[in-house]
Every structure is written in structure tokens, then in C-alpha cells.
Amino acid sequence: MSTLEILFYALSAFAIVSAIMVLVSKNPIHSVLWLILVFFAISGHYILLNAQFLAIVNIIVYAGAIMVLFLFVIMLMNVKKDSEPQKQLLVKFTGVIAGGSFLTLLIALVKQTSQLQGKQVLLKEGTIGLIHPLGKALFSDYVLPFEISSVLFLSAMVGAVIIGKK
């Protein structure tokens, strides 16, 4: 087994275990910390795929900004642990069954698609994940969506302020 495969399996197991811990943690702050670990595992996957720009952006934007926002809101509300009543067991059981059937269905569907069989993902090589080609594409072909996204940010900011003020 090569180093890349070992890294892939380790990062995948890390991501899945952390994602499950997000669900089973009683304290919301622990959930946030586990979710940050999931994002770091996904960033490791990006580095493995040589998508360096997205790896850095994922850490800065998700783990750095969005999760800190979640932490702020949780600490602002002072919800130490959510006191969910005991009648939840049926809901939990139903949810796990529904999610498991969803997963089984999708895996069974993917398994029998003939177009995906034997296709390989290029690991560690390739130049499209680097900043230079991405910047060129972003400022030539995708410059209009890029500018529109700034308007989106402005409207989101105004909306958040207006919702938070009243």
C-alpha cells in the first residue's frame, strides 16, 4: 500500500469519525470543535488532490471564520447543553434508519454505473489547483460571477444587520 493510499484512508476515517462525533456530542461547543476537525480532514484531502488554493481557503473561511461565528453565537446564547427530552429515541431511530437507507440506495446506484468504473483520480500531480491557473480563470472567464458575489456579500451583510437589529 503506497503512502498516498494510507493518507487517503487515514484522512477519510478521521473525517467520518469526527462527523459522527458532531452528531453524538451533547454539548454544542464540542460539536463545533469536532466540525472544525472535519474541515481540517477535508483540507487534507484537498492537499492530497493538489488543490492547494481550495485547501487554504477551506481552512481560512470555514475553520477560521464560519466556525468562529458559530462559537460566538453559541457563547452569546449561553446554551450549555441542549436539554432534549427523553422522548427523542423514536425520532433518533427513525432518522438513522432514513439516513442509512439513503446511503445504501445511493451507494447501490453508484456501484452499477458503468461510466465510473475504473476511472482514476489524479493525486498529487496536476496544476489546476494552484493559484496561478485559478486566478487566471477567475479573472477572465468568471469575472462577472466574481463581481456579482461581492454584491451578494453586501446584501448578506445588510440583511444580517437588519435582522439582528430589531
Add this chain to the structure above:
Amino acid sequence: MPILYYIYLCLTLFSIGVVGVLTRRNAIIVFMCIELMLNAVNLLLVAFSKMYHGAAYLNSPTTTVGIDAQIFVFFIMVVAAAEVSVGLAIIVMMYRNTHSVDINFLNRLKN
């Protein structure tokens, strides 16, 4: 690495997010599970972009096939950041009105 392994990983992460949305009642954790689902989709997009890039990379090493998917991932992150700011503002407002973040209190539109 076969693309199927990446698909299985991303489907698992997505399903964990779906289970979280269905079972948890804390609105913040439901929101975090949505972020988890978004990230699973992002990872799958990058994996597919590297799949197509790898096929074209053998013929010419300077090709930029598959760069669109990474731009899409970038824009998904942009939209997710905007969405989180508005969503958390809504959750804060809901907490101010009901003094709880339990989503079962949000049933006023039902009647």
C-alpha cells in the same frame, strides 16, 4: 485512487449530515450539519475535477481541463459564507423571541 472511493466517502459524509438534520433539535447543530453536507459536495466536485484533469493530463501536461469545478467550489464557499451570516442572524433573532433554539418551537406557521 479510484473515483468510487471518493464517491463513497462523500456519500457517507453527506448521509451523516442528513441524519443530523433529521434527528437533532438544536437549530445551531442542524445548521452545522448543513455545512457538513456542503463540504461533502465540495470534496466530490474537486475529486471529479481531478478525474477529468487526470485523463487530459496524460496527453498534454499544461491543460486546464477541470478547472471549472474548482471555481464552482470557490463560489459555493462564497455563498456558504453569506448564508451562514444571515442564518445565524435569524437564529439569534429566534433565540431572542422564544429564549430557546429548539426547532420544535418554530411551528407558528402551521396553524
